[in-house]
Amino acid sequence: MPPRTDAPEFHCETLAIVGVGLMGAAIAREARRQGAAAHIVGLGRDPARLAAARHSGVIDEALTSPEGLRNVGLAVICTPVDRIEADVRSLLVSGGGPRLITDAGSVKAAITRNLRDVPRFVGAHPLAGSEKRGHEHAHEVQLQDRVCVVTPEESTPSDMVDEIRAFWTALGMRVLVMPADDHDAILARTSHLPHLAAYALASLLEGNDIPFAATGFRDSTRIAASDPKLWSSILMLNRDAVRSALAAYRRTLDAADALLQSGGERELTALLAEAQQARLRLEPPAKPGVASGPR
Numbered sequence: 001m002p003p004r005t006d007a008p009e010f011h012c013e014t015l016a017i018v019g020v021g022l023m024g025a026a027i028a029r030e031a032r033r034q035g036a037a038a039h040i041v042g043l044g045r046d047p048a049r050l051a052a053a054r055h056s057g058v059i060d061e062a063l064t065s066p067e068g069l070r071n072v073g074l075a076v077i078c079t080p081v082d083r084i085e086a087d088v089r090s091l092l093v094s095g096g097g098p099r100l101i102t103d104a105g106s107v108k109a110a111i112t113r114n115l116r117d118v119p120r121f122v123g124a125h126p127l128a129g130s131e132k133r134g135h136e137h138a139h140e141v142q143l144q145d146r147v148c149v150v151t152p153e154e155s156t157p158s159d160m161v162d163e164i165r166a167f168w169t170a171l172g173m174r175v176l177v178m179p180a181d182d183h184d185a186i187l188a189r190t191s192h193l194p195h196l197a198a199y200a201l202a203s204l205l206e207g208n209d210i211p212f213a214a215t216g217f218r219d220s221t222r223i224a225a226s227d228p229k230l231w232s233s234i235l236m237l238n239r240d241a242v243r244s245a246l247a248a249y250r251r252t253l254d255a256a257d258a259l260l261q262s263g264g265e266r267e268l269t270a271l272l273a274e275a276q277q278a279r280l281r282l283e284p285p286a287k288p289g290v291a292s293g294p295r
Contacts, residue, residue, distance in 0.1 A: 010036055010166035012073025016098060018043045018087050020053045020062075023104050024078030025135030026128070027171065028058050030143045036170040041069065053135045066091050069098065074167060077103035082233040085114050088121055102164050106187060107237040108151040108180035116153060122164040123151040123180060125187070126173060131226040144172035151180040188241035193249060195231050196242065198224040 015037035017024045024042070031037045042059035043066060044050050050062035063069065069091070075098035077087050084105050091097045101121045105111055112123045126148040128141050148168040152161045165175045202224035205213060235242055252271075259268040 010163065010170040012037050014039045014041060014070070014072045016041045016043055016069055016072045016075040016091075017059065018075055018077045018091070019079035020044050020050060020059060020135055021078065022133055022135065022137055022141060023126070023129060024076070025053060025058045025138035026141035026143060027076055027078065027104065027126070029138055030171045034170050034172065036167065037073075041072070043069070043075075049135070056135065058135050058138065066093065066097075072098040074098060074100045074102065074163075077101065077105070080230050080233055081105045081107050081111065081237050084111050088115055088118060092118065100160060100163060102150075102167070106191065106234050108149070108183045110237050112151055112153060112180040116155075119156070120160070122156055122160055124164060124168060125149045125151070125183065126168065126171075127191075131223050133227060146173055148173040148175050149183050150175055150177045151183050152177065184238050184241045185244070188238055188245040189248075192235055192238055192242045193245040195223050195226065196235060196246070197249065198222070199228075199231075 015028070015031055017028045017040060020028065020042040028040050028042070032040060039061070040059045041061045041063060042050050042053055043063045045064065047062070047064055050059070050064070053059050054062045069075075075091055077084050079087050084103050088101055088103070091101060097120075099120065101118070102124045103111065103121075104124065104126055106125055108123045108125060112121075115121045115123075126143060126146065128143050128146045130137060130140050132140065148171075150161065150164055150168065152164075161177065165177065168175050198221045201217075202221040205217075205221075256268065256271060259265075259271065
């Protein structure tokens with residue numbers, strides 16, 4: 001599904017970021033840079049971290065309780081996936097709450113399903129991030145030209161969907177709208193399983209191996225430096241789709257193992273060549289007259 005480019009312009013007087021960590025700070029920084037909000041409030045649990053984010057200019061105001069939120073046009077929940085539902089509901093306790101609420105969670109179906117009774121919530125997932133943590137690394141997160149998936153329910157009013165699309169578009173993202181289940185199946189293959197595989201590969205490393213762990217191993221396991229608690233929550237919340245992707249991955253490994261056992265070098269080469277072609281499709285086409293880099 002190609003991204004739509006007809007989203008209206010977005011601006012709100014007060015934007016609330018719930019969870020001013022890596023992604024929350026990246027979203028706040030880009031919203032400020034693009035003029036999407038006049039005032040940015042950060043809501044979180046750690047006063048010291050919030051004060052640091054405010055001091056660095058990521059947010060204008062720091063709160064540790066949603067009761068202090070006033071006249072918020074949009075709240076973006078950027079907390080771990082196992083806290084998103086509770087954090088959304090906490091915003092409603094204080095009275096009116098934000099006019100609209102979205103999130104940045106990597107799993108959508110369970111969250112969207114559990115929040116069906118909150119009509120002002122429209123789920124989203126900006127496909128950007130880093131294995132690092134904290135607002136101080138937010139400048140390393142690239143939102144411009146990245147995909148953001150928006151996952152409304154069938155009953156979600158179209159004007160709300162348009163406004164959430166407009167927000168992410170204002171941050172320079174390419175917005176796709178799709179069912180939450182479709183999102184989770186795709187992300188299981190393209191994000192969740194790769195993280196699990198990276199953790200598994202990293203776990204094979206023994207002490208004597210470290211001097212020999214060069215570029216290939218480091219590239220393949222970079223995301224295994226991510227927060228284990230964060231990723232165990234993601235994997236568990238999307239477990240059915242992850243297990244389906246894991247079964248397909250296991251079949252490929254089993255096929256390679258069988259070829260190694262039988263000495264089927266030609267067939268193994270074909271299997272690797274097919275995977276190579278799939279990987280090459282991720283690369284942008286070379287510009288005319290531009291030579292490829294060293295190999």
